[in-house]
Amino acid sequence: MSGRTHARVCPERTCVGCRERAAKSELLRIVVVEGECVPDPRGTLPGRGAYVHPAPACLALAVRRRAFPRAFRGRAPLDTTALSQFVEQATP
Numbered sequence: 001m002s003g004r005t006h007a008r009v010c011p012e013r014t015c016v017g018c019r020e021r022a023a024k025s026e027l028l029r030i031v032v033v034e035g036e037c038v039p040d041p042r043g044t045l046p047g048r049g050a051y052v053h054p055a056p057a058c059l060a061l062a063v064r065r066r067a068f069p070r071a072f073r074g075r076a077p078l079d080t081t082a083l084s085q086f087v088e089q090a091t092p
Helices: 056-062 067-070 081-090
Strands: 012-014 019-024 028-033 035-040 051-053
Touching: 028 081, 035 081, 051 056, 051 067, 056 067, 056 081
Parallel strands: none
Antiparallel strands: 012 019, 028 035, 028 051
């Protein structure tokens, strides 16, 4: 043994709303399904994912900055109603 501690490294992602880095487990993964942003809390849906803090403030900031079309490399605006409903229900 070399004497080094073997701490597990936690993957980090960047929130598209506030642009802060956080642990992947603290963020909500979002994917696009038929032109609509859909929450993916288990992280199992196929396709490109974007991450946002599950807080209404970060979600509103991402929508205002038009971060979702940029993250998914699209040009058309995406529907975020299902996403906002999910975040509102998840927030205590």
